[in-house]
Amino acid sequence: MSEHSPGHRVRIGLLGCGTVGQAFIAMLHEHGPTIARASGHELEIGRVLVRSIETPRAGVRPEQLTTNPDDVFGDSELDLIVEVMGGIDPTADYLRRALASGIPVVSANKQLLSRQAPELLALAQDADTQVRFEASVCGAIPVIKVLRESLLAAEISAVTGIVNGTTNYILTEMSRTGMSYEDALATAQALGYAEADPSEDVGGADAAAKMAILASIAFHTNVRFDDVPYEGIDRLSAEDIELAGDLGYTIKLLGVAKLTDGGVSVRVHPALIPHEHRLAAVSGPDNAVLLESVAVRQIMLVGPGAGGTETASAVLADVLSILGTPNRGFLQNALTDAGRPLRDPDLTSSAFYVRLRVSDRPGVLAQIASVFAEAEISIGSVIQQGEGDAARLVLVTHETQERRMNTAISAIRDVTDVRGEPVVVRVLTKENA
Ligand SMILES: NC(=O)c1ccc[n+]([C@@H]2O[C@H](COP(=O)([O-])OP(=O)(O)OC[C@H]3O[C@@H](n4cnc5c(N)ncnc54)[C@H](OP(=O)(O)O)[C@@H]3O)[C@@H](O)[C@H]2O)c1
Incomplete structure (x- = not known):
């Protein structure tokens, strides 16, 4: 494995470029700068082993594709192998070849690992390198x-x-x-x-x-x-x-x-x-x-x-675990450097449950409804129940901005027939879950 320091390029030889392989390449393209900032490593794809070089693969230049494993292993700058081709033969030979020469391996291959993990781990240990296989079990779940x-x-x-x-x-x-x-x-x-x-x-x-x-x-x-x-x-x-x-x-x-x-x-x-x-x-x-x-x-x-992106995310996690977190480590490197603006909480949206105690008099419900209408909040359901000379009014609104609800609740407090403080609880909907 060539020496790599923070910011140093890491050359990955890819065995297989199907569902998971292509998702992995797309992930590196899309998130390369974030990965580099957070981990200190610039990941690049070297040669890519497939069965058919005729099929174009997004994000891969034709000259990167090969059907000959020697092209992948003969790359003098090869740092790491990612195996997402599956199967046992000839895959096991390729992984043994990488490990025996001290090249770390990340594999998504449950068939192979469930049969030969002890031998592959022993080989890795002898060569003072690693084999990791998070993606072989439960896709994205670490x-x-x-x-x-x-x-x-x-x-x-x-x-x-x-x-x-x-x-x-x-x-x-x-x-x-x-x-x-x-x-x-x-x-x-x-x-x-x-x-x-x-x-x-x-x-x-x-x-x-x-x-x-x-x-x-x-x-x-x-x-x-x-x-x-x-x-x-x-x-x-x-x-x-x-x-x-x-x-x-x-x-x-x-x-x-x-x-x-x-x-x-x-x-x-x-x-x-x-x-x-x-x-x-x-x-x-x-x-x-x-x-x-x-x-x-x-x-x-x-x-x-399962799924291409989900599995690729586990593959990437293994690659980064192998490369480690030089100097200050992951969190310190990139905790706040995206610098995104913080959203005003008043502009976030939710549905609301509102419970009110009101005087049991004609026209009160219409008064409350007009407060919500003025705040441009639409009401999904209403329950009204008598409680002596008062009534309990429960409304569930459709999704609306916090600032609109705040406006409505201030106005409701001023309605003379409303007794006590309104109870307001946010409702978890599919949209805001
Ligand atoms: N897909 C998932 O959701 C998922 C989830 C967890 C784990 N996995 C594991 O990830 C691995 C890859 O899965 P996948 O869905 O990406 O498979 P895939 O879409 O079938 O892709 C396999 C890739 O490997 C290449 N390949 C296969 N045998 C080869 C050989 N003998 N020589 C050279 N190239 C060969 C294929 O080349 P061609 O493109 O030229 O045919 C293809 O690019 C498997 O071990 C699978 O169990 C997949």
Whole structure:
């Protein structure tokens, strides 16, 4: 690896330039200056290995593309390899070649890491370099970093995960609409959540690979893909989902890794989860991992488990972890240098719940309504209830600017039939959530 100091260029050899590879390149183009300011490293792409150089790739010059791995490894300025081509052969050979010559590797490849991580890690150690693979598990969710760095000494006792977005989407749709497994799978394929050949996902093998990686890290123990028994969701019917729902359960494809009596068990299978369990609320293509330990009790990480940009973000995080934070470190380097203006809170918008006590006299509601109308606030719903000689008036507005609501509330305080102080609470809507 060539010497790099802050601001020094870092040349990345890219193995694969498909969904994740292209998103990674786009991310470097779009956020290069921010990355450089924050990390002190200017990342650039060197040669790019693909199967077909005829296909143009955005942000890649034709002369960067190659079908010959020697072009990538022969680059005299090569600093780091990013592997986003997938598969085991010939990928494993390429990673071994990089590591053996001291070049650090970032990989998104769960198939390979769940089978050969111990050998690759040993090779990296011997060559005094690193292999990182955050993107191989749960896409954008930084679960490996949390397990390996933030919770290293937390003595994790269980890792329970929804680690396959395709099956979670299918099960969510079956439970939401009552549709059959076949129809939900077809919808997932139409939306790009499932591949044309979905067998790795629906059969549970994809989740088993990810659980092998997570269990290895959580329990500091070699767990390989072949050690993880797995079942998929392909035998579940709409009837099972409905019956489970009637009994108070949601069906999820779960990865369950536990430390029991000093031994590690890892499995993947569909499971009934009580509706009120935190994992039951994880819907659509999202992933989630629940980490348990006496020291930290429970930590749940939730987010997108796949997607080009999401996965590329995990790849970039690994690259930056390898390069480190020279001198003053990340936060100090770029905490405030974007210098964006701070928005006036009065100009932010929200919907509002307003509760008033008013005299129970004709015309009061019309008076209140005209105050809101003058402030250009539209009202979504109103409830009026008598309370002796007074009435309780509850209004929920549509989204409006804070300054308009402040104007309306000042005017309402001046209405003689309003008793006491109005209670105003912001309403979380999809727009302001
Ligand atoms: N997509 C996701 O959401 C996601 C999420 C998490 C992890 N991952 C992992 O990320 C990796 C890449 O996924 P992807 O979706 O980006 O795959 P992809 O779209 O199929 O891209 C694969 C790339 O690798 C190249 N490639 C494949 N085999 C090759 C070989 N033998 N020699 C040279 N080039 C080869 C392909 O070249 P051509 O373009 O010429 O065919 C293509 O550019 C996989 O390990 C996957 O499991 C993906």
